[in-house]
Amino acid sequence: MCVWVxxxxxxxxxxxxxxxxxxxxxxxxxxxxxxxEPVTFRNFLFYISHIQLKDxxxxxIPLKNEYYLINATDAASKTIDLPVKPQHIASITxxxxxxxxxxxxxxxxxxxxxxxxxxxxxxxxxxxxKLEGNSPESKAPVHYVTYHIGGYKYYENALRVxxxxxxxxxxxxxxxxxxxxxxxxxxxxxxxxxxxPICHAPGALAMQIADNYAQMFHIINVE
Amino acid sequence: MKWQIxxxxxxxxxxxxxxxxxxxxxxxPLVFKIPPGWPQPTYNFKxxxxxxxxxxxxxxxFYDGKxxxxxxxxxxxxxxxxxxxxxxxxxxxxGYDNSLTTRNAPALQNLAWQKAFMWDGGINHLDAQxxxxxxxxxxxxxxxxxIIKKLNDSPxxxxxFKQAFGSKEINTKRIMQALSQFExxxxxxxxxxxxxxxxxxxxxxxxxxxxxxFKEKCASCHKEPFFTDFSYRxxxxxxxxxxxxxxxxxxxxxxxxSLKFKVPSLRNVAVTxxxxxxxxxxxxxxxxxxxxKSMVVGPTTDSLLRNRLPLSNYEIGQLTAFLxxxxxxxxxxxxxxxxxxxxxxxxxxxxx
Numbered sequence: 335m336c337v338w339v340x341x342x343x344x345x346x347x348x349x350x351x352x353x354x355x356x357x358x359x360x361x362x363x364x365x366x367x368x369x370x371e372p373v374t375f376r377n378f379l380f381y382i383s384h385i386q387l388k389d390x391x392x393x394x395i396p397l398k399n400e401y402y403l404i405n406a407t408d409a410a411s412k413t414i415d416l417p418v419k420p421q422h423i424a425s426i427t428x429x430x431x432x433x434x435x436x437x438x439x440x441x442x443x444x445x446x447x448x449x450x451x452x453x454x455x456x457x458x459x460x461x462x463x464k465l466e467g468n469s470p471e472s473k474a475p476v477h478y479v480t481y482h483i484g485g486y487k488y489y490e491n492a493l494r495v496x497x498x499x500x501x502x503x504x505x506x507x508x509x510x511x512x513x514x515x516x517x518x519x520x521x522x523x524x525x526x527x528x529x530x531p532i533c534h535a536p537g538a539l540a541m542q543i544a545d546n547y548a549q550m551f552h553i554i555n556v557e
Numbered sequence: 558m559k560w561q562i563x564x565x566x567x568x569x570x571x572x573x574x575x576x577x578x579x580x581x582x583x584x585x586p587l588v589f590k591i592p593p594g595w596p597q598p599t600y601n602f603k604x605x606x607x608x609x610x611x612x613x614x615x616x617x618x619f620y621d622g623k624x625x626x627x628x629x630x631x632x633x634x635x636x637x638x639x640x641x642x643x644x645x646x647x648x649x650x651x652g653y654d655n656s657l658t659t660r661n662a663p664a665l666q667n668l669a670w671q672k673a674f675m676w677d678g679g680i681n682h683l684d685a686q687x688x689x690x691x692x693x694x695x696x697x698x699x700x701x702x703x704i705i706k707k708l709n710d711s712p713x714x715x716x717x718f719k720q721a722f723g724s725k726e727i728n729t730k731r732i733m734q735a736l737s738q739f740e741x742x743x744x745x746x747x748x749x750x751x752x753x754x755x756x757x758x759x760x761x762x763x764x765x766x767x768x769x770x771f772k773e774k775c776a777s778c779h780k781e782p783f784f785t786d787f788s789y790r791x792x793x794x795x796x797x798x799x800x801x802x803x804x805x806x807x808x809x810x811x812x813x814x815s816l817k818f819k820v821p822s823l824r825n826v827a828v829t830x831x832x833x834x835x836x837x838x839x840x841x842x843x844x845x846x847x848x849x850k851s852m853v854v855g856p857t858t859d860s861l862l863r864n865r866l867p868l869s870n871y872e873i874g875q876l877t878a879f880l881x882x883x884x885x886x887x888x889x890x891x892x893x894x895x896x897x898x899x900x901x902x903x904x905x906x907x908x909x
Contacts, residue, residue, distance in 0.1 A: 437681075438681050438682065440605075440684035440685055440730075440734075441682075441685060441729055441734070442730070443729070447728065448688055449700075449701040449702060449705075455680075455685070455692055456675075456679050456680070457808050458680045458682060459681075490810065535810070538810075
């Protein structure tokens with residue numbers, strides 16, 4: 335009975351890591367970026383927070399803010415159960431990253447625990463998104479490609495808000511969202527691995543990469 | 558009827574028992590005293606209320622090698638009480654596997670009033686500070702996961718966490734908050750200077766003259782009562798070609814902040830040598846000579862120091878006398894801050 339109630343009350347978000355149109359394969363597959371640079375990926379993770387759902391009338395469905403760390407290598411992290419009953423949903427909005435208040439108030443727990451490795455210790459603040467791999471184009475040691483993107487201060491703000499509209503008019507139980515790693519290299523600031531194999535700190539490059547990855551999401555399906 | 562009474566009694570007993578445990582595990586509040594005339598602290602004590610048990614746990618952690626990879630580098634290996642919690646006699650401190658830090662370990666005192674930490678102000682909260690030395694390969698070289706495991710495996714820590722925080726759970730936040738509780742209590746406000754300000758003592762002649770010179774030439778940056786205004790400034794130390802430390806610029810990314818470092822407090826300065834962000838000055842006289850002779854004036858050098866800082870030998874003598882009045886021997890010997898179990902401060906420890 336209890337289980338049934340919980341199930342009935344929740345609306346599920348599912349994130350699928352993609353490379354272009356295909357599911358992302360870590361380590362074993364070589365992909366080509368928009369600038370035709372070959373790259374393999376090892377690690378892909380990002381925070382999302384401030385999820386907002388709007389119904390058909392444009393009304394916001396009340397939701398408590400939570401911080402979710404989506405990790406390509408951790409299946410459980412890719413599914414989020416929102417305490418909202420299945421209904422018609424017109425759009426979903428969320429923030430990629432962790433808002434400034436959580437960056438300046440000491441140590442958090444749960445998904446925001448610095449132990450998760452998404453935290454800069456020498457320049458306090460959360461890493462909002464990480465993409466790591468290798469490329470022969472990289473001149474960094476071991477040809478590493480390492481993008482650690484964050485920055486909450488106004489002059490280096492890498493927080494990005496994503497809005498996705500849901501085309502189907504139907505009762506929504508589950509929204510499946512694709513997150514395409516190749517978008518990191520694409521628009522609006524084509525990213526050259528040769529020029530920038532590494533981004534390890536907030537600043538201009540991090541903000542550009544954040545502009546790019548804000549475009550990585552699209553709705554694959556609604557159930 | 559009988560079984561109903563039995564149940565009633567059991568329920569009552571259970572309620573009494575829970576009441577008792579909740580009561581007995583409540584930690585004892587610890588009062589943080591603001592020295593007279595000092596501003597309100599910056600640290601948000603509401604988020605981490607000081608308690609006797611929390612403070613004692615923090616002290617134990619501060620002195621415990623378990624927080625480092627090989628057990629040899631507790632916080633206290635670099636922050637020694639007799640040196641006002643700086644590293645005594647080391648320009649750079651020693652860390653894991655024969656490594657060195659890239660900066661001089663500052664004194665730890667009056668941290669409750671500080672908004673940002675480290676020479677470049679890169680860390681914005683006292684609770685977040687320990688993550689840096691704990692995980693740095695040239696300091697403690699450990700991971701939080703491993704520390705939590707080691708503490709959970711020890712016979713005493715789970716109980717101490719329960720006493721301090723109400724349950725045996727050991728997590729990142731609790732470890733950091735306990736360390737903060739210890740560090741927040743490190744208040745130095747009982748030097749001769751403080752006693753003079755409170756009317757309990759008086760300066761001798763050189764000290765008095767030195768204080769007047771200090772107020773004229775130094776206090777705009779080394780502002781009372783903390784002897785720092787907590788700003789970042791370039792005082793013309795030429796960049797070390799090995800360390801290549803650009804200071805505040807690394808944090809802000811702004812070239813106007815190149816070679817700026819936090820103005821250090823001068824409290825207890827007589828025991829915190831060597832001096833400067835990389836410890837390049839071994840004695841106070843080297844600092845004075847830097848200000849008056851060897852400063853390299855560049856584009857970001859502080860406007861107050863465009864013409865260096867002329868000081869006569871006579872002024873240096875008086876200034877030195879004054880700076881010595883900033884030594885707070887009750888702080889350096891306070892048994893509350895010594896390793897747990899010590900009733901007097903330990904003899905000089907020298908960890909290499």
